[in-house]
Amino acid sequence: MPDRHNEPDWANQPTEVMPAIGRHRVDQTADQTGDKPPAAGGTPGGPDGAPQPVGNRWVSLAKRRWMIPTAALGVLLLAYLVDLAATRGDMPRGVQVSGVALGGLTQAAAQQTLIAELTPDLRRNVAIRAGQIGTSLAPASAGLRVDWASTIDAAAHQPLNPFTRLASLFGGTTELGVVTSADEARLGDALDGINTMVRREPTDGGVRFDGSTPTAVKPAPGIALDLPAAAAEIKRDWTTGLPVDLPTTSVEPAGHVTDAAVSRTLAEVAGPAVSAPVTVIGNGREASLSPAIIAIALSFAPDGAGGLKPVVDIPKLADAVRPELVTTEQPAKDASVSLIGATPVVTPSVDGHGINYEDTFTGLVEVLKRPVNRQISAVYAPQPAKLTTEQVNALGIKGSISTFSTGGFAADSGQNIKRAAETINGKILKPGETFSLNTATGPRDAPQGYVPAGIIEDGHPARGIGGGVSQLATTLYNAAYFAGMTDTGHQEHSYYISRYPAAREATVYEGAIDLKFRNDLTTGVLIQTAWTPADITVTFWGTKRYEVTSATSPRSSPVPPQTLNMPAGQPCTPSAGGQGFTATDTRTMRDLTTGETKTSTHTVHYKPSPAVVCAPAPSADPAPN
Structure with a gap:
């Protein structure tokens, strides 16, 4: 019988280091063979006391400690690979597009299902809100459409994350939207039409006449659609079934006329301009520009530097004084061609002499600023025919x-x-x-x-x-x-x-x-x-x-x-x-x-x-x- 008093301490180690079933097999074998247990730091003792392997039993026990989790991992990996292979070409489990469940369908069946479910809604007009304007947009007329193939492609990617795939087995869902495209030109046309009602032009500071009374005009910003942002909003949200709110932007007056410029124009030009008539002196005749006519013919425009410049409507002034001065002029006559029977006949041109109203009213603004001596002289000049006899004949x-x-x-x-x-x-x-x-x-x-x-x-x-x-x-x-x-x-x-x-x-x-x-x-x-x-x-x-x-x-x-x-x-x-x-x-x-x-x-x-x-x-x- 072996000397049990010589057993090393390793045989008495706790069972979590060596399972009970393993320890029982070692003890039983030792009793039957009479071999010594392993000496400290060695293998079981031989006849000469040197460590000897005893069927590598202690090594086998250590290996078995890792076999169970490794086998489990292998089973999971095999199941993962089988699941990937089985679902290849199908829609991922739990995937939904705009609320339509497509999981597990083939891509062809998924596309048919999606088209059947969503097409009726996508053909309805899209409600549009822009500022205080309410309207609707027909998707087809605006060039909006769904790219069904790209939508399926985007939704068909099988997830590789094993945890995501595991979650999908227990009812997890992935919600995606449809992929859309737009005809940019047609969408732009539709937005241009909406913008016609939304747009409010800005008002520059200025001076206007109410009758013969000059009045200050306060500047005010305008409003218009933010067209690039509005197009992006429609392309993103037109399939949701909800009204699409289009963004607007403020439009500032181009002239940036200051309040000080308006006040100065009122005091220095507009007020004095209508304070009294202006006399136009011709050759032996006179004509008068009343304050009412001056108010009609005088306006003010931004000067590009934050101020206002006077603008004189010369044809209106000419029309006002011409009846009194026309007898002082000899109008020119152009050569003309007329048909007598089937023969063209040239009527000769005649040069004239008359008032050059552009030159006559060149200094009018300075005259309008005066409280007295409010008169100007008509400037006469030759008025050659625009079309001469020689030109027509040649x-x-x-x-x-x-x-x-x-x-x-x-x-x-x-x-x-x-x-x-x-x-x-x-x-x-x-x-x-x-x-x-x-x-x-x-x-x-x-x-x-x-x-x-x-x-x-x-x-x-x-x-x-x-x-x-x-x-x-x-x-x-x-x-x-x-x-x-x-x-x-x-x-x-x-x-x-x-x-x-x-x-x-x-x-x-x-x-x-x-x-x-x-x-x-x-x-x-x-x-x-x-x-x-x-x-x-x-x-x-x-x-x-x-x-x-x-x-x-x-x-x-x-x-x-x-x-x-x-x-x-x-x-x-x-x-x-x-x-x-x-x-x-x-x-x-x-x-x-x-x-x-x-x-x-x-x-x-x-x-x-x-x-x-x-x-x-x-x-x-x-x-x-």
């Missing part, structure tokens, strides 16, 4: 080569059309010369005789100095078109105006939009304008080279108008609006000498003009009994 003007008329304008627009038409009447284009309407008319402002009139601004009625001149531009464009002129630059209205030919019209805006064409004929061209209170006609005279015809395509790609609801108390002009559409004009020119033809096409996309609904005025409260 240019081969044999007859009319084109003519075009438009009508249907208001009285104030008609005044501006007449003023602009007068500036281009008799204009001659030599071969190779380019005509510019903005250059020919010069500034179209109050000093040149232009008045506030109706304009179309962003699809709805508005007013502006020189309104109506676009009608002359359209008339002139068509006369040049049928005369065979070469178009070198024009722009159509953004919104269609029914009295003009679709895709064959033009607008102008001083300093920004012009009408230009070039005379590529071998002979000169004379532009003649004829104005009546009902219509404007432009005729081109020269030697006819081309027979010109026009064909307009049917209207396509209709875009419905947005509806703008104006709150009670806001300035509002109701409008039925109009569809946007696309049209193409084709011009065919046949050479009358050679018979050769050439064609050119021009396509125009018109924006939809918004429909404006004005809120009814609040009814008066009934009188108390």
Whole structure:
């Protein structure tokens, strides 16, 4: 029997170091074999007392301590890999897109489910709030759409985090939104339409006349849509089903006129200007400018340095004194061409002598500041004919080569059309010369005789100095078109105006939009304008080279108008609006000498003009009994 008194202390160690089942096997074996237990620091003793391995039993026990957790980890890893393989190509468990559960579906089935569930809602108009304006936006007309494939791609990524996958087994969800895109141009058009009702122009400090009484005008900021931010808000939130609030921004007055400048202008210029009449002395005749006329013809504009500068409307002053002074003038007469039967006949020009009103009223502002000695002398000068007999004879003007008329304008627009038409009447284009309407008319402002009139601004009625001149531009464009002129630059209205030919019209805006064409004929061209209170006609005279015809395509790609609801108390002009559409004009020119033809096409996309609904005025409260 082994000497038990020689057992080392390791056999009595606690069971958490050596499990009980392991210790029992060692003791049993030792009793059967008579081997000694391991000596301190060694393996079980041999015949010579040296440490000897006894079946490596103590090493096996140590290894088994790590086998159980390692096996468990292996099982979990295997389960994780099996789950990844089993769900590859499917939507992740628990994923939802805009509230639609897609987990476990194939990507194709998920896309079909998503389209079926969300399409009805996505076709509804989007409620829009902007300041005090309420309206709605049709997603299709604004170019808003859902990218279904990209939405599924974004939602289909299987999570690799094992804890996320474990949580999804017990009902965890992941909520995602749809991926959308927009046609930036169409969305911009829609926002432009909304901005027409939201925008309020800023007011610069100034001085105005109430009758003959000068009054200070306080500056006030304006408001407008913040267009980039508004576009971002719509693209982000249009699918939520909730109203989208569009941000606005303050618009500061451009002139930054100070209160001190307004007070100074009142005291030094505006007040004295209407304190007494001004006498205009002509050759043997006199005329008077009353305070009422002075108030009508005198205005003030920002000077760019925080102050105000006086602006004198010379044509209005000239109209006021001309009846008294006209007998002191001899007006010039331009050479003209008229048809007697089929023969063009040139009426010779006659030079004249008359008042140069620009020079006459140059020093008027200084005179208006005086309390006494308020008079000026008329300045006379030769007035040569604008179109001489020699010019007409040298240019081969044999007859009319084109003519075009438009009508249907208001009285104030008609005044501006007449003023602009007068500036281009008799204009001659030599071969190779380019005509510019903005250059020919010069500034179209109050000093040149232009008045506030109706304009179309962003699809709805508005007013502006020189309104109506676009009608002359359209008339002139068509006369040049049928005369065979070469178009070198024009722009159509953004919104269609029914009295003009679709895709064959033009607008102008001083300093920004012009009408230009070039005379590529071998002979000169004379532009003649004829104005009546009902219509404007432009005729081109020269030697006819081309027979010109026009064909307009049917209207396509209709875009419905947005509806703008104006709150009670806001300035509002109701409008039925109009569809946007696309049209193409084709011009065919046949050479009358050679018979050769050439064609050119021009396509125009018109924006939809918004429909404006004005809120009814609040009814008066009934009188108390």
